[in-house]
Amino acid sequence: MRFARVIGRVVSTRKVPPLEGYRLLLIEPTTARGEAAGAPLVAVDTGQYGDDEWVFYVTSREASLPLRDPFCPVDAAVVGKVDRVDLEDGAAILDLGPRGAAP
Amino acid sequence: MIIARVVGTLTASDKNPELRSTKLLVVQPLDLDGEPDGDEVIAVDRVDAGVGERVLISREGNAARQVTGRDLIPLQNLVIGVVDRIDRIDGGSPGGRGPA
Numbered sequence: 001m002r003f004a005r006v007i008g009r010v011v012s013t014r015k016v017p018p019l020e021g022y023r024l025l026l027i028e029p030t031t032a033r034g035e036a037a038g039a040p041l042v043a044v045d046t047g048q049y050g051d052d053e054w055v056f057y058v059t060s061r062e063a064s065l066p067l068r069d070p071f072c073p074v075d076a077a078v079v080g081k082v083d084r085v086d087l088e089d090g091a092a093i094l095d096l097g098p099r100g101a102a103p
Numbered sequence: 104m105i106i107a108r109v110v111g112t113l114t115a116s117d118k119n120p121e122l123r124s125t126k127l128l129v130v131q132p133l134d135l136d137g138e139p140d141g142d143e144v145i146a147v148d149r150v151d152a153g154v155g156e157r158v159l160i161s162r163e164g165n166a167a168r169q170v171t172g173r174d175l176i177p178l179q180n181l182v183i184g185v186v187d188r189i190d191r192i193d194g195g196s197p198g199g200r201g202p203a
Contacts, residue, residue: 001145001180032111032129032143046119046177056115056145058177062164065177066119079177080118085129087111088154 001056003030003082006049010042018072025049025078027057032085033093043076054082054095106186107132107160109152113145121176128152128182130160135191146180147171159184 008026012019023045029038034054043057046066055078057063063077064070085093111129115122126148134140137157144160149170152158160180161167167178 001178002142003145029142037142047117056113056118058179060164060179062167062177062179065164065175066121070175077177080115080122083114083116085111085113087129088109 001058001079003032003034003085004028004043004055004057004078005030005034005036006051006053006055006078007040008051016073018067018069019044019074022046022067027055027076027078030054032087033091041076043078044072044074046077046079047081049078049081056080056082104183105132105160105162106135106189107144107146107158108137109154109156109158109182110143111154119177121173122147122178125171125178130158130180130182132160133157135189144180146182147178148182150182150185152182152185157186158182159186 004027006025007028010024025045027043028040031037049055057078059076063074064072107130109128110131113127128148129143130146131143132140161183162179164179167181
């Protein structure tokens with residue numbers, strides 16, 4: 001699993017049946033400190049995760065396991081929301097809010 | 104499998120139910136010289152690893168399902184061992200704990 005921030009949504013009306021009812025989130029990977037790290041991607045929302053939330057996601061075959069149909073053809077899924085990260089240098093990073101600005 | 108260093112812990116109360124009661128560690132993948140290699144990833148701990156320790160990470164979902172006994176756990180990265188020592192034929196031999 002990796003860290004990401006929800007930066008938007010993708011709306012798709014015509015899609016494969018197993019995906020019906022699921023929201024598609026646009027997420028941007030981040031480091032453990034909440035800094036942007038890498039190209040945005042689309043991930044299926046398996047909870048009620050929303051705009052600007054700091055989340056974590058799983059990719060590949062495991063992305064479909066939380067869905068009704070565990071063989072649903074997706075390759076990324078948001079599976080949790082970050083409350084806080086505690087790093088070895090003593091830094092405690094909470095869900096930073098919009099755009100990862102440090103508190 | 105890759106070698107990584109445990110750099111922190113993740114607290115997440117709102118997560119997929121299959122991930123409940125797991126210990127989530129933030130690990131930094133390392134290259135063979137012990138330097139950071141790419142961004143941190145989140146892994147489930149199976150060996151009581153602590154912050155600062157160098158660990159072995161399995162990145163295979165089927166392994167994660169077998170070890171946890173949860174058929175639908177959406178997980179790949181598993182901390183499966185603490186590295187004591189790495190012996191390299193070229194003489195490089197980073198220690199098992201802390202920075203190289």
